[in-house]
Amino acid sequence: MRKPLAFLLREVITFTTYRTALILQLFSMVISLASYFFLAQLVGNNLIPLLTPYGGDFLSFLLIGVIFQNFFAVSQNTFSGAVSSEQRLGTLEILLASGLKPWEFLFYSALWPYLLTLLNSSLIFGLGLLVFGMKLSPNIGLALLSFLLTIISVAGIGMISAGIILVNKQGDPISWFMGMLSGFLSGVYYPVEIFPSWLQGLAQVLPQTHGLRALRLSLLQHAGWEAVGSEIMILLAFSLLTIPLGVLTFRWAFRKVRRDGTLGFY
Amino acid sequence: MRKLRLAIESQKLSKSFRASRKAILALSEVNLAIEEGTVFGLTGANGSGKSTLLRLLSTLLIPTSGSAKVNGYDTVKEEEKARNSVGIALGSERSFYWRLTGLQNLEFFASVSGHSSSFSRIPQIIASLGLEDVIHKKFMTYSSGYKRRLDLARSLLKDPPILLLDEPTSFIDPQSALVIRQLILDLKARGKTIVLVTHNLTEAEQICDRIGILDKGKLIAEGDLSSLRASFPNACWRLQTSPPLKESDRAILLKVEGVEKVETNSQGAFLFVRKEKFSPSSLLSLVGTCNWEITHFALEEPSLEDIFLKLTEKR
Numbered sequence: 001m002r003k004p005l006a007f008l009l010r011e012v013i014t015f016t017t018y019r020t021a022l023i024l025q026l027f028s029m030v031i032s033l034a035s036y037f038f039l040a041q042l043v044g045n046n047l048i049p050l051l052t053p054y055g056g057d058f059l060s061f062l063l064i065g066v067i068f069q070n071f072f073a074v075s076q077n078t079f080s081g082a083v084s085s086e087q088r089l090g091t092l093e094i095l096l097a098s099g100l101k102p103w104e105f106l107f108y109s110a111l112w113p114y115l116l117t118l119l120n121s122s123l124i125f126g127l128g129l130l131v132f133g134m135k136l137s138p139n140i141g142l143a144l145l146s147f148l149l150t151i152i153s154v155a156g157i158g159m160i161s162a163g164i165i166l167v168n169k170q171g172d173p174i175s176w177f178m179g180m181l182s183g184f185l186s187g188v189y190y191p192v193e194i195f196p197s198w199l200q201g202l203a204q205v206l207p208q209t210h211g212l213r214a215l216r217l218s219l220l221q222h223a224g225w226e227a228v229g230s231e232i233m234i235l236l237a238f239s240l241l242t243i244p245l246g247v248l249t250f251r252w253a254f255r256k257v258r259r260d261g262t263l264g265f266y
Numbered sequence: 267m268r269k270l271r272l273a274i275e276s277q278k279l280s281k282s283f284r285a286s287r288k289a290i291l292a293l294s295e296v297n298l299a300i301e302e303g304t305v306f307g308l309t310g311a312n313g314s315g316k317s318t319l320l321r322l323l324s325t326l327l328i329p330t331s332g333s334a335k336v337n338g339y340d341t342v343k344e345e346e347k348a349r350n351s352v353g354i355a356l357g358s359e360r361s362f363y364w365r366l367t368g369l370q371n372l373e374f375f376a377s378v379s380g381h382s383s384s385f386s387r388i389p390q391i392i393a394s395l396g397l398e399d400v401i402h403k404k405f406m407t408y409s410s411g412y413k414r415r416l417d418l419a420r421s422l423l424k425d426p427p428i429l430l431l432d433e434p435t436s437f438i439d440p441q442s443a444l445v446i447r448q449l450i451l452d453l454k455a456r457g458k459t460i461v462l463v464t465h466n467l468t469e470a471e472q473i474c475d476r477i478g479i480l481d482k483g484k485l486i487a488e489g490d491l492s493s494l495r496a497s498f499p500n501a502c503w504r505l506q507t508s509p510p511l512k513e514s515d516r517a518i519l520l521k522v523e524g525v526e527k528v529e530t531n532s533q534g535a536f537l538f539v540r541k542e543k544f545s546p547s548s549l550l551s552l553v554g555t556c557n558w559e560i561t562h563f564a565l566e567e568p569s570l571e572d573i574f575l576k577l578t579e580k581r
Contacts, residue, residue, distance in 0.1 A: 006377030010363060010370070017365045090360025097324050097354050099424065100378045101346075108378075258328045261283050261292075261318070 003100070004108045011112035033124055036062050037132045050191045055220040060135050063128045064216050065188040067121045068147065072186075072208050074113045075154035076178055079162035079250075082109030084266075087169060093264040102254050103247075106162060110155075136219055142228055143218040149235035150211025154178075156242025157207075163246075163253035169266055182208045207238040273428050273459035274300040274323060278332035281318050292318040294483040295332065300476070302427070303457045305450060307474030309464055309570075311578060314480040316463045317356075320430045323461070324354045337427055350381075353421035357432040359413050364406040368397060368416050371405055376423045384423040391419045394452070396445050411442030418446060422453075429453065429460045435469060447473055467570040477570065481578045491570065498573050500526075501541050506534035506562035507553065518556065522549050534562060 015022065040059035054061050082105070086092035095105060128134035161175045185192070185199065186208035192200055203209045214231035217223035225232075257263040278295040293315040300306045308316050321327040323336055325345045334341045337351035362371050369388070376384035392401050395415040400408060408416065414434055421429055431450070435443040450460055450473055464470050470477050471491060478488040487494055505511070505519075516528045519537060524544025529536045537549070546563075553560055568576075 002377045003380065006374050010366065010374050013370060014363065014365050089363065090358055091363065093321075093326055094354070094356060094358075094361040094375075094420075095378065097326055097349065097352075098375055098379045099350050099381070104378075255328065258326065259330075261281070261321070261327055263326060 003104060004111055007108035008111050008115070015112075015116075029120060029124065030127075032066075033127055033132070036066065040132075050193050053221070054191070054216045055135060055137070057135050057220075059128070059132060060220055061191070061216060062189060063124065063132075063134055064219055065212055067124055068150075068212060068215050069182070069186070069188045069208070070117050070121060071114070071147070071151060072154050072182065072211065073179070074110070074117050075151050076158045076161070076182070077175060078110040078113040079106050079155070079158045080165040080172055080175055081113075082106065083162050083165045084170070087165075087264070087266040090264065090266075096263070102250065106159065106250070137222040138220075139218040139222045139224065142223070142225065142232070143215055146211055146214035146218060146228060146232055146235065149232060149239055150207055150215075153207035153211070153235055153238035153242050156239065156244075156246040159246025160242075160249045163249035163251075166250070166253040166257055167262075169262075178206075182206055185209065187212050207235055207242075210234045210238075271301060272299055272335075273302040273304075274298055274306075274334070274336050274461065276323075276332065276334040279319075279322060279329055279334050280331045281315075281322060281327060282330045291483050293322070296480075296483075296485045298334075298478070298485070298488075300459060300461065302459050303454060304475040305454050305460045305462055305473055307462050307464060307470035307477040308480065309467060309470055309477065309574060310480030315483040316480055317432055318483075319480070320354065320356075320432055320461065320463060323428075324352050324430055325349045326354075350424065351426055352428045352430055353424055353426040354430045355414075355417040355421040355432060355434055357414065357417060357434060357436065359410070362405045362413070362416065365404060367404055368401045368408065368412075371416065372401075372419060372423065375420050379424050381424045383425065387423060387425060391422050394449055395419050409439070411438040414438050415442060415445065418449065427458060429458055431460060432463045433465065434462070435464065435466060443469075467574060471570045479574055479577055486577055487573070494570070494573050495568055498568050498576065499541055500568070500576065501539050501544070502566040502568065503537045503539065503546070503549075504534050504562065504564055504566050505537060505549075505553075505560070507558035508561055509558070511535045511558070515556075518552070519549075522552055525549075536566070 043058050161172045164172045185203040186206045192203045210231040214228040217228050276298040281293040282289045282291045310316050325341050336348045339348040341348045372388050400412050434446050476490050479486050519528045524539045525537050527538040
């Protein structure tokens with residue numbers, strides 16, 4: 001446990017030395033939440049036919065999308081971000097020479113972003129429930145399973161990104177592509193059923209689309225296996241595909257930079 | 267741990283990099299045999315391959331061809347064991363977390379090293395490097411000397427049998443350099459093997475048991491100082507006579523076989539000779555014919571700097 005705790009402690013110390021950024025981040029979160037509330041007021045229940053499968057409440061639909069999209073974004077970006085950050089600081093070589101295994105470096109570096117997102121999301125969740133009238137009818141078990149499988153699927157893609165960043169230093173087309181697509185296509189702000197059928201088809205290639213659908217159904221409608229089972233199986237398939245690909249890509253990248261002599265370059 | 271006489275060995279160790287579609291040879295067929303408990307000095311001009319060699323030995327680089335073993339472990343086939351046998355100080359100020367204190371940095375690297383005893387060793391390491399006064403200050407406030415000391419402190423956390431130190435005393439104040447040199451000697455006395463990359467040839471003469479000279483990726487000379495001197499093709503003799511030699515006497519001395527150059531000053535004449543051709547007796551015969559009385563005649567040992575400059579010139 002000493003290694004993951006060391007990474008967490010390092011990040012907490014560093015984070016708390018940037019006090020202005022900390023305060024601004026808190027303000028941003030509250031302002032975002034207020035924006036979602038007023039957007040929901042404006043929209044009202046006009047999209048009821050499309051929101052009916054999710055309970056019909058736009059604010060609840062939106063907050064679930066935003067909160068979990070934050071987690072998925074961490075899975076997508078945190079590994080490449082960690083590689084890039086250590087390259088910039090000049091600490092990557094010495095970290096890996098110290099006896100830390102590459103996979104340990106990736107996963108321990110991700111702990112703090114996940115924890116921070118958990119704190120952030122808990123606050124949004126709490127405010128959403130207590131202040132803004134978010135309505136939940138959760139099936140906790142299936143929601144947790146859907147959440148974990150989506151996180152794992154996207155983490156596999158994130159590991160591929162980390163491998164690319166390790167080699168390229170900057171400019172990761174996968175992160176860029178997934179970042180663009182997932183915000184637009186996975187149904188964070190609106191149900192994917194609003195798209196024309198060809199775009200709906202394209203949205204299915206993103207694990208986030210299936211994750212958000214399963215999470216909304218299980219958290220807002222207390223849906224059981226018959227409603228979300230197919231989404232969970234798709235997420236499992238995504239996980240089985242992306243994790244080995246991510247591991248292989250990162251391992252290849254690590255060997256390549258040691259052959260090329262660019263491990264410490266930025 | 268396997269007990270071995272050689273701490274580091276390499277056979278035809280080579281490394282080339284690609285730049286603009288061209289292969290650049292950074293290290294060419296380097297053979298090393300460094301005994302346990304010794305300090306091996308590595309010197310050479312900038313870009314001669316010293317840091318590349320350290321990175322290969324620490325597993326941060328994979329060789330293009332050839333092989334190396336540290337502490338008996340192959341750096342490619344047994345890279346994890348090899349990595350755990352080595353402590354490395356790369357001499358880079360950027361290899362620390364600047365917003366953390368020196369102690370927080372050491373505690374972080376001790377934790378990630380995976381060696382349970384690293385933590386308990388920290389106070390002793392801090393004391394041995396005289397870091398007590400600054401250890402609770404943020405790294406960003408450190409002077410260059412303290413940054414180097416902390417770099418060295420970090421390399422000791424695992425208590426590794428082998429230390430690879432990349433110019434630990436360059437660009438720092440004399441006090442810090444002295445502390446670091448003393449620590450290197452203490453570590454050697456405790457049986458550690460140290461590879462010391464340095465441009466300071468006086469330092470290499472003082473603390474290294476053996477010295478390797480790299481030039482354009484090739485190890486062009488290797489041995490202890492006396493063997494390097496013995497292999498040096500040139501020598502310098504200092505001659506003092508009564509009456510003192512004059513500038514006009516240079517031409518006479520140049521007639522002696524093997525004498526290539528003569529310089530005179532208030533300390534006498536300095537005769538630069540080729541060892542294989544020069545015989546001191548022929549010079550003494552000449553002095554006798556000139557009726558000079560010899561007050562001093564001795565061989566001036568070449569410094570490591572003389573040897574380095576001679577070996578690396580016109581290559």
